[in-house]
Amino acid sequence: MVWQVFAKTAIWIASSGAFLPMNISHKVKSLYSADQIGSRVEAIAEDIRNAELRDLLVVAVLKGSFMFAADLLRALHRQGMNPQVEFVHLSSYLDGTVSQGHVTVLKDIESDVKGRDVLLLDDILESGRTLAFAKDLLSARGASRVLLAVMLEKPNKRAVQIEADFVGFRCPDLFVVGYGMDVAHNLRELPFIGVVE
Numbered sequence: 001m002v003w004q005v006f007a008k009t010a011i012w013i014a015s016s017g018a019f020l021p022m023n024i025s026h027k028v029k030s031l032y033s034a035d036q037i038g039s040r041v042e043a044i045a046e047d048i049r050n051a052e053l054r055d056l057l058v059v060a061v062l063k064g065s066f067m068f069a070a071d072l073l074r075a076l077h078r079q080g081m082n083p084q085v086e087f088v089h090l091s092s093y094l095d096g097t098v099s100q101g102h103v104t105v106l107k108d109i110e111s112d113v114k115g116r117d118v119l120l121l122d123d124i125l126e127s128g129r130t131l132a133f134a135k136d137l138l139s140a141r142g143a144s145r146v147l148l149a150v151m152l153e154k155p156n157k158r159a160v161q162i163e164a165d166f167v168g169f170r171c172p173d174l175f176v177v178g179y180g181m182d183v184a185h186n187l188r189e190l191p192f193i194g195v196v197e
């Protein structure tokens with residue numbers, strides 16, 4: 001199904017030295033419907049319960065994982081679990097001068113993770129740099145186990161060696177939006193995952 005979605009953006013008008021707000025229209029072709037996502041979230045929650053994590057702290061990586069986190073936490077509740085929740089805001093960028101990506105912590109978690117099992121959540125695992133950084137950080141702080149759950153995984157795109165323990169969908173190598181994922185800060189609100197046409 002193809003959806004017509006309106007989003008706000010702003011363009012810089014140099015001559016007047018101001019941003020001009022605009023409405024732009026995107027055609028988004030659905031890859032995974034809200035129902036398909038919902039079924040995968042329930043299945044992942046069951047797998048997580050079966051992993052028998054102890055003193056569980058869920059750490060959701062902002063911004064992209066917010067919708068997955070909200071759905072997964074309620075699914076974990078339905079599985080009879082009662083995890084604590086924290087958010088970490090990471091920013092990753094490629095430095096043109098070296099062939100490595102850099103990750104910085106924009107907002108850290110507040111809880112002590114020492115001796116606890118941690119479940120890291122993100123929207124998508126691509127190069128793996130963001131989640132490898134977060135996993136190393138939490139392990140270095142003394143977490144017992146750090147497991148990874150991602151809504152999407154793009155196979156064969158890894159720049160570092162890391163695999164997710166729980167995956168919603170293995171998706172084709174396309175730029176996807178919706179269900180928390182954005183294109184230039186737009187379209188995070190879509191309840192489905194799609195590709196901008």
Ligand code: IMP
Pocket residue numbers: 064092122123124125126127128129130131174175176177181182183
């Ligand atoms: P990586 O695994 O460190 O390369 O980075 C993954 C992050 O890049 C995700 O958390 C997303 O924020 C972003 N990202 C990667 N692929 C896509 C995409 O197809 N659509 C939207 N964001 C993406």
Ligand code: MG
Pocket residue numbers: 062063064065123
């Ligand atoms: Mg992200």
